Every structure is written in structure tokens, then in C-alpha cells.
Amino acid sequence: MSTNFNDGKWLNEPAIWHAEAAGLTLTTDEKTDFWRETHYGFTRDSGHFLAFPTTDAFTAQIRVQGEFRTLYDQAGLMVRIDEERWVKTGVEFTDGEAFLSTVVTDGKSDWSVAQPFRELEDFRIRVTVANGAMRIQASRDGSFWPLLRLAPFPAVAQYEVGPTACTPERSGLTVRFSEFSIGPTTAKDLHDLS
Structure with missing residues (x-):
């Protein structure tokens, strides 16, 4: 079932955005990012995230469209518990x-990072969370969904999930999100790529 973008709650609301039921378009503010410590030594929690509450288990997916051209330009889905426990997945330049x-x-x-396909100006990302695990898949066409990542993720009673976009090195990336849905966890086998 489709999720209405007007029902979300912003973390770091961008200065420029527009939502209707079926789509969200945003333009990133300057030097926005989500990161904690590793390698770089800094913590940033300034990226744009439109949050929707979920239960303890769900599958969410979204379509992402944009022109990613500058180092670390990124957009996709975020799953968040708090500022220390979260996942962001999608495209990154x-x-x-x-x-x-x-x-x-x-x-x-x-x-x-991975490149199961290279056409990344229009793609879909799917996240399934259940029983302390997160399954992440990506699709070029909405039909074939290769696995991107299977990772442990803390089991809690409720998460927040939704579109995210950041530009650590600049401002002005415009991203279009659509076909956003949150529903029960997929019953498909791990190796079923449909």
C-alpha cells in the first residue's frame, strides 16, 4: 500500500521541498550528512530524513530519481532507531x-558500496527488517531485486523509515521520491529476487 508523503515528520527539514500524496521532491541544503566516527573521526546528523513510524517488522520500498554528480551525493531510504542506531541505503556518488x-x-x-547495475539516476530500494536482521535489495525496473546487503540490526518495538538525501560536499541536489510503501515483511525467500 502506498504511503502519503504528507504524513511524514522531518528530521532536518530542507529549505526547499514539495510533497503530494504520490511524490516528494527536495533540494538538499549545504553540507548535510549522516555519519558516526569511523575513519573520518566526526559525527554528523544533519542529513534530510522524512520519517514514518513502523512496527517491529516491515518491508519498505521507494523509487529514487536524481542526477548524482558530486562526491558523496546520496539519496535513498533510512531506517532509524535514534542518532546512534540507523541505516541509510541507496545511491552514493x-x-x-x-x-x-x-x-x-x-x-x-x-x-x-556495490554496482549490481550502473543505471542509478532512476532506481528502487527495498528494506526488510525483522528479528534483528535487515535485508536490503535494489532494483532498476521494480521486477528484479538483487541483494545489496544482509546485516544485523537491533530488534526494537518500533522504527522510523523514509526517504533520505544528503550532500556533504555541496548543496543543491534535487531528488524525486515516489512509489513509497511500508507494509508487512516480505515472505519471499532470501534468494527469491522478484
């Missing part, structure tokens, strides 16, 4: 290319 990226944070951040 690094080393001259767009990659599918996941940052799993439980006290400190852990970053991984």
Missing part, C-alpha cells in the same frame, strides 16, 4: 561514479 551504498550504524558507521 564516490570515486567518479554512482554506486549503490549502505551505511549500517550501531554506535559507529560501516559503509559498503
Whole structure:
């Protein structure tokens, strides 16, 4: 079932955004980011996140469209418990290319990138959380969903999930989010990529 973007609650509301039931368009503010300590030594909690409450188990997915061109330009889905426990996953521009990226944070951040497909100006991301585990999948077409990451994530009674976008090195990235849904956990096997 589709989720109405007007029902979310902002963490770090961007200066420029517009939502209707079926879509959200935002433009990032300057030097926004989510990160905790690892490698860089700093903690940032200034990225844009439109939060929707969930239960202890769910599957959420979203379509992301944008032109990612500057180092660390990023957009996708965030799952958040608090400022020390969260995941952001989607596209991130690094080393001259767009990659599918996941940052799993439980006290400190852990970053991984992959390129199961290279067309990353229009893609979908899906997150399933249940029983202390998070399954992250990405899709170019909404039909084929290769696995991006399977990670432990703390089991709690309620999470927040929703679109996120950051530009640590600049401002002015415009991202369009659509086809956002939150529902029961998928019953599909881990290796079922549909």
C-alpha cells in the first residue's frame, strides 16, 4: 500500500521541498550528512530524513530519481532507531561514479558500496527488517531485486523509515521520491529476487 508523503515528520527539514500524496521532491541544503566516527573521526546528523513510524517488522520500498554528480551525493531510504542506531541505503556518488551504498550504524558507521547495475539516476530500494536482521535489495525496473546487503540490526518495538538525501560536499541536489510503501515483511525467500 502506498504511503502519503504528507504524513511524514522531518528530521532536518530542507529549505526547499514539495510533497503530494504520490511524490516528494527536495533540494538538499549545504553540507548535510549522516555519519558516526569511523575513519573520518566526526559525527554528523544533519542529513534530510522524512520519517514514518513502523512496527517491529516491515518491508519498505521507494523509487529514487536524481542526477548524482558530486562526491558523496546520496539519496535513498533510512531506517532509524535514534542518532546512534540507523541505516541509510541507496545511491552514493564516490570515486567518479554512482554506486549503490549502505551505511549500517550501531554506535559507529560501516559503509559498503556495490554496482549490481550502473543505471542509478532512476532506481528502487527495498528494506526488510525483522528479528534483528535487515535485508536490503535494489532494483532498476521494480521486477528484479538483487541483494545489496544482509546485516544485523537491533530488534526494537518500533522504527522510523523514509526517504533520505544528503550532500556533504555541496548543496543543491534535487531528488524525486515516489512509489513509497511500508507494509508487512516480505515472505519471499532470501534468494527469491522478484
